[in-house]
Amino acid sequence: FTSLPQNRAFTATSSKSSLSMADLPVRKLGIFGGGTVGGGIVEIIQKKQDYFKELTGHGIEVAKICVRDASKKRDFDVPSGCIVTENYDDILDDDSIDMVVEVMGGTTDAKDVVFKALSKGKDVVTANKALIAKDLPEIEEKLEQCPGAEFRYEAAVCGGIPIIRSMQSDFPGDDIDMLSGIINGCTNFMLTSMDKGGKSYDEALAEASALGYAEADPTLDVGGFDARSKLRILMRLAFGIDVDEEDIACRGITELSKLDFDYAKMMGGTIKLVGVAKKVDEESVAAFVSPCYVTSDDSLSSVNGATNAVEVISSNLQSSTYIGQGAGRYPTANSCINDIVALAKGDKAPMPFNPFGKGKKFVNSYDSVFYIRLSYTDALGITRQCGEICEKHGVSIHSILQNPVTSKTDAAFVLVTEKVPLDSVKKAASDFEELDWCNGPVFYMPVLREDWVEAMSV
Numbered sequence: 001f002t003s004l005p006q007n008r009a010f011t012a013t014s015s016k017s018s019l020s021m022a023d024l025p026v027r028k029l030g031i032f033g034g035g036t037v038g039g040g041i042v043e044i045i046q047k048k049q050d051y052f053k054e055l056t057g058h059g060i061e062v063a064k065i066c067v068r069d070a071s072k073k074r075d076f077d078v079p080s081g082c083i084v085t086e087n088y089d090d091i092l093d094d095d096s097i098d099m100v101v102e103v104m105g106g107t108t109d110a111k112d113v114v115f116k117a118l119s120k121g122k123d124v125v126t127a128n129k130a131l132i133a134k135d136l137p138e139i140e141e142k143l144e145q146c147p148g149a150e151f152r153y154e155a156a157v158c159g160g161i162p163i164i165r166s167m168q169s170d171f172p173g174d175d176i177d178m179l180s181g182i183i184n185g186c187t188n189f190m191l192t193s194m195d196k197g198g199k200s201y202d203e204a205l206a207e208a209s210a211l212g213y214a215e216a217d218p219t220l221d222v223g224g225f226d227a228r229s230k231l232r233i234l235m236r237l238a239f240g241i242d243v244d245e246e247d248i249a250c251r252g253i254t255e256l257s258k259l260d261f262d263y264a265k266m267m268g269g270t271i272k273l274v275g276v277a278k279k280v281d282e283e284s285v286a287a288f289v290s291p292c293y294v295t296s297d298d299s300l301s302s303v304n305g306a307t308n309a310v311e312v313i314s315s316n317l318q319s320s321t322y323i324g325q326g327a328g329r330y331p332t333a334n335s336c337i338n339d340i341v342a343l344a345k346g347d348k349a350p351m352p353f354n355p356f357g358k359g360k361k362f363v364n365s366y367d368s369v370f371y372i373r374l375s376y377t378d379a380l381g382i383t384r385q386c387g388e389i390c391e392k393h394g395v396s397i398h399s400i401l402q403n404p405v406t407s408k409t410d411a412a413f414v415l416v417t418e419k420v421p422l423d424s425v426k427k428a429a430s431d432f433e434e435l436d437w438c439n440g441p442v443f444y445m446p447v448l449r450e451d452w453v454e455a456m457s458v
């Protein structure tokens with residue numbers, strides 16, 4: 001019990017459960033949000049309260065919970081004495097509450113809550129990646145103005161995986177070259193259900209929402225924006241670079257069709273929504289979020305359901321992969337609890353955001369092998385025209401895949417390119433779309449590992 005504060009009465013008996021710890025100081029929490037994550041936090045605190053006292057030397061008490069509708073029935077037990085309110089100031093103006101946990105989401109009211117709490121010297125724990133990604137420099141500035149208040153956000157990236165802590169503390173002597181991985185649980189769950197469970201897009205999304213994986217606005221998940229927010233945060237931690245997240249090329253899973261899974265299978269792999277950030281040289285970093293073709297022997301291909309995985313390539317450690325549950329009540333609440341317990345123990349966070357490496361340039365283009373799917377109405381000369389357009393834009397074709405045509409008005413084929421610039425593929429896609437036989441938008445995505453084409457060429 002060395003972590004117990006000095007001069008505090010403490011009676012230990014032979015049984016841990018009968019320890020009398022009434023005299024311990026109490027960290028009083030005000031939680032904003034009583035939904036998927038908020039409910040999990042309350043449940044874990046209730047279940048582990050005695051252990052947390054031993055661990056931290058403090059009682060941890062959920063004093064108030066602020067929600068949108070206080071009359072709504074909750075799917076967790078509200079602790080006795082805890083006040084459920086709809087009024088932010090009931091928490092923010094309560095001087096006895098010294099820790100605020102923001103798990104309500106959004107970037108407007110949540111920002112007010114976080115900033116006011118910090119101004120009042122309260123520690124803040126949040127899971128809100130959208131807020132951090134959008135306002136990171138402002139949050140950093142605020143933290144400098146409020147040196148007494150701590151800010152922790154382990155749950156904001158990859159739910160239950162302790163990636164923030166690791167990025168904050170495990171790489172000071174190392175140089176990160178690349179980060180890549182599956183950083184959205186909802187879409188990975190959906191892609192797995194569609195690929196392996198034969199579910200439709202709508203069925204998969206409904207199930208992901210029911211399991212608490214989706215954001216309140218699931219467009220953030222399926223559009224790739226949630227992954228982009230997380231990537232933006234990881235980029236700051238890995239490279240010290242601040243990028244406006246809207247500058248990061250972002251494609252979600254909405255344009256994927258069953259055909260793409262069929263062609264991916266034909267190529268021996270599958271499709272995952274991946275975020276990648278990569279040092280181009282010492283001064284610049286490139287990044288994107290996109291569905292990617294991954295081969296079946298790629299470790300990401302077997303990361304299924306709401307599991308997330310992030311691979312960090314660095315000079316000293318070479319390749320380190322972090323894998324675990326990326327969404328859902330208990331994995332996410334677990335990360336919030338880790339932050340709450342660390343604060344109750346009095347641990348000071350390492351630099352919340354990596355302030356070094358600022359000044360690096362963000363470049364919104366990258367080279368890759370690409371998968372390009374064209375839907376078409378059958379006509380003569382299609383392959384020749386495709387070849388001409390690719391040649392015009394310097395897009396070298398590695399292979400062409402096509403299942404036998406069963407409908408002349410609704411056919412499709414896939415081009416796999418050699419390693420080419422994204423911009424060249426964009427230009428070629430836009431030229432294809434001008435042609436009479438081309439049905440609708442052309443879909444393209446990177447092939448994750450660039451050596452795939454060379455391996456296939458042997």
Ligand SMILES: NC(=O)C1=CN([C@@H]2O[C@H](COP(=O)(O)OP(=O)(O)OC[C@H]3O[C@@H](n4cnc5c(N)ncnc54)[C@H](OP(=O)(O)O)[C@@H]3O)[C@@H](O)[C@H]2O)C=CC1
Pocket residue numbers: 032033034035036037038066067068069070072102103104105106109127128129130155156159212213214215216326327328329332
């Ligand atoms: N779910 C997950 O797997 C993960 C979520 N996160 C993040 O955690 C946060 C919370 O997510 P989650 O628990 O899933 O969301 P939910 O939608 O399940 O819960 C949100 C809670 O916040 C309350 N709330 C929402 N808006 C307001 C408001 N303006 N004022 C007061 N209360 C409000 C809601 O009240 P009421 O119940 O009355 O409607 C609800 O209790 C988000 O930032 C999300 O991005 C991070 C990692 C994983």
Ligand SMILES: N[C@@H](CC=O)C(=O)O
Pocket residue numbers: 156157158159183184185186187213214215221226326327328
């Ligand atoms: N909607 C998010 C929740 C966790 O961040 C996801 O699915 O990853």
